[in-house]
Amino acid sequence: MPDPAVSAPEPVLAGDGPRDACGVFALYAPGEHAATLIYYGLYALQHRGQESAGIAASDGAHVLVTKEMGLVNQAFDHAKLAGLDGHLGIGHVRYSTTGASTWENAQPAFQVTPSGGGLALGHNGNLVNTAALSRSLGPNGEKCTTDSEVLAELFAQDMGEAGGTGRGGLEQAIAATVPRLSGAYSLVAMDERAIYGVRDPHGIRPLVIGRMPAGGLVLASETGALDIVGAHRLRDVAPGELVVVDEGGLRTRRVASASPRFCAFEYVYLARPDHRTDETTVAAARREMGRLLARSAPAEADLVVPVPDSGVSAAAGYAQESGIPYAEGLVKNRYVGRTFIEPSQTLRQLGIRLKLNPLRDVLEGQRLVVVDDSIVRGNTSQQLVRMLRESGAAEVHLRISAPPIRHPCYYGIDMATRAELIASGLTTDEIRDFVGADSLAYLPLEGLEAGSGLPMASLCRACFDGQYPVPVPGDTVTGSEPTLFSLDEP
Template identity: 50%
Template structure:
């Protein structure tokens, strides 16, 4: 589905590599692999062991680094970031990694997620004399780390993390070490890989495949990982509960070839489609998926239902991402430019149109209309996730109930609004069955935007600084 209209704008992607002679170039390729997670800005900070140097800008990775002087970004350690803004403005000052210089060392921060108590913390910092230079919640952590005046260390980082509430995956780079941290509920994805003797950390495992690295393990909820010339060590900065990985990583956000919490995204989407076919069959002639993230679910639905899967909608690969357009009118024009029905396939047919999710319904309505204008006899909309009825406070751009079509309309009303012949959603039980392999403490998903059950509240979470 098109994120630009639905409102499910991707979060951000972080990438880091330690001890490789082509650290900057590999970080560029790692960011390129995760371009789908953010298109508003990108940046890389590299360390040669003596100083940190940065290059960042607004736009896509290719554009930002088109004229970069890589020969001046030398070093064996680097961290990078692709950004979609859910907190803070869209100016260059908010593009990450954020780089800070102090008298006793420098620090770069790359962040995926959202700090829920950001406003409160910013107020406290300002009351104590801090002057923040950006509107990004990422900067808050840097001030918390340095507030004690101590040198940046595992302890100062852990103490700072203990003061924030929310969903986050952090990469922190100094001249001597690289740190990776994940929120206590494990809402955001973060993995560790190896490329020869080099360590690699990334939001998605597709970045490992891009550079030839191999997956080692997930960063655990509440874990602070330190990578240095002494190797890799681990500290637990928070009491770990049941993992609550964002379900939308599987439904829409992550690339199909990524493994999130050891579950392949494409395979989980196929299972979502299969469960949807069991729960909501339709008398139809074919199954059509909305490119690109719905294709896997459409294949699963077709296989389970016995209906043929057809390419009834094509995507124009040469149109830029339209969610960056400033007005709804221009965004809707972008849908017409990006998607088109295959008239010779859908004309006179009863279609099951599979989509991964609906937020506002604007794009779904337009696609149903396009299919019927192309001669489709019937269009039965099947959504491979539960209805989204609640805001997300953890880093996805769905902030108010007023914009959510399912929060304000019944399924029958949604069907009428879309102009479809029927509409059905996957159940929460079906979603969990498709994703969760087992129900141990290491498995589990956050379905807050669907169920209203938020794993992290905007309050103080029990924290501790202990070695794991």
């Protein structure tokens, strides 16, 4: 479960910990009001970003963008959606990894093309060579404050150099720009007449294609967003693949050699349980990880209690494998979101109670196996164990359905800096003592493979083992921070 950043000098966030870094959606559906369907698609992706939401739409002649800070239902009302006319468009929900959380940095990013048209894009991921790309743009790069704006500038610049003015202009620009990009990106983009989707050569972040009942096509970060608009999943966009949807239908081309390294943490925490991949669902993956955890780290206990929400499926798997009864002993407040709290000691203690409330009548006198998805800084786990003991638990055996997180993510997930990651400096026994549990065990690294159904070589698990699929200068040696790649980089 995410940790409150209790030691931060500034007002901090309840639930600060691993946070998602955006969800994207694109739709081409003749006869439909695209913005309305995109709105519902974004609803299903809300867990991937809660800072801002935006939609761009086109009626075939003009690209219009509306974006606001806040949740999807705060960002849009009927009038705003009605103003976004047209049968194609893209949408985005954001959690900031580069660039501040401001309206200007909300997406879709918009760029006027050299021919006077418009292009819009939405980005899930994080580029690790943003500063170099930005410098290559000259004065235009200086005004960019996010990697997504840099991408929009790069596409427009390429269209200008190529003289690309009509159909094929943005497609060619994306294809020409991809070899210059380094990092994680699942992009959706659009111009007046087409939507585009592209995934980095490693396919680190997800992107899936679906078909609407009447024949339109959808691109989305997760299949839950397809379901909500009635689309059925066709397949994932392949790593290094560019797909284009226009009046001619779907066409696809390879723009980079594929070397799959899908984010293992999507299975552990990020994706919604109903997300489907070629191999499995996220819920099934988590159950399998829980079963494996029960085999590798058994405990003498009376109840298996999940930490909701992302610990639920793993706890069910643990209970199934161990034969220990499953019980809901923690109630989650689903409406907390990103609540700012003052960093006074009293209010820090409130951190976990804002999100979770224990059921004393379930917990009292019981020996508990408590299943959570991750430990980042350790503060939340410490508060959780304390709260369970205060609620009468006789023993607390903490089981984590992921390996220890020892390294930062540079590919679009805001976890913590390396120095803040408790497992980067302490052994499992030391962490157990810090959080105050009777025992503590993590999922073995191989459990990611068993859960996801993907071979280890196809998974990015860099935050667990430090093996970064895209080079990260200086990280493993110096413990540098993700801000290494900020646009302020000299």
